[in-house]
Amino acid sequence: MKPSQIRAALETLLEVGQPAFLWGPPGVGKSQVVAQVAADHGLELADVRAVLLDPVDLRGIPRFTDAGDTVWCPPAFLPKTGHGILFLDELNAAPPLVQAACYQLILDRRLGEYELPRGWTVVAAGNRESDRAVAHRMPSALANRMVHLDVDPDLDDWLDWALANGIDARLRAFLQFRPKLLHAFDPTRNDKAFPSPRSWEFVSRIMAAGPSLSVLRGLVRGTVGEGAAAELLGFLDVHKSMPDPEAVLADPGNVPIPEDPAVIYAMCESVARKACDDSMPGLAVLASRLPVEFGVLLMRDAAAVEPSVVETEAFKGWACANSDVLV
DSSP states (O other): OOHHHHHHHHHHHHHHTOOEEEEOOTTSOHHHHHHHHHHHTTOEEEEEEGGGOOHHHHHOEEEEOTTSOEEEEOOTTSOOSSEEEEEEETGGGSOHHHHHHHHHHHHTSEETTEEOOTEEEEEEEEOOGGGTSSOOOOOHHHHTTSEEEEOOOOHHHHHHHHHHTTOOHHHHHHHHHSGGGSSOOOTTSOOSOOOOHHHHHHHHHHHHTOOOHHHHHHHHHHHHOHHHHHHHHHHHHHHTTSOOHHHHHHSTTTSOOOSSHHHHHHHHHHHHTTOSTTTHHHHHHHHHHSOHHHHHHHHHHHHHHOGGGGGSHHHHHHHHHTHHHHO
């Protein structure tokens, strides 16, 4: 399931209080999906890294009451009030005894004297055994207590997120040009760095810092691997030859259309960021001159930047003229 579908599924499970487990390769965005769902619904998020716990950590430590009885003091990281998501990240990387300690918490919402508040739902996540990440086989008794959801990377979902979170426009254009590099993880290889939604976010931060080309090359190589880094840096060189977006919009009917598809991708991305009701006539003229797939890309990105443009006469006219490819 792509991340947007995972979010919808988690929202349903939150309504019924059903625990869930998110499976997926490293860097695919499991933790971020859970955090976004919590933020969207105004819920607290208690992020517990199960792999860092000992079996006794969940139950807490004992103390004597005035009557001489022993009671357990639950740890501070377990919620006591309110509404939220108790997120047990990397649960299947935790030792089997820690997983066993989660049985009662997940199924009965209790752990000794501790009781999970009614407004809280348990969500766990972890890597698949096939990913060759640190993982212990989940006992069937624990697995049967949760709904299992597989998280798959999806370029359109990532691009929507990237646009909303300020990811470098050149990087968005590059991944539209090379979508298979959004997540290229091969568990049979021992690569220290590989492309993933998480590592591309790191690359965007690095690019924003403005390092020299030689430093940028080394940093990107160390973030997404040698092959992806070489392709990105080659794309950035091509990006430099792209027409200025202001110049394109100043004369959209006569500006030369680049021959290199990579440059057209980059041009569409940069020009779309200028989308507004006033610029839409120029964008529509440009889109009509581009190869049809690039015209659709330009107008789709423009609508994502400024949704109101779909109500303009220019957009409606372009959509009508291209209805055969939009169906």
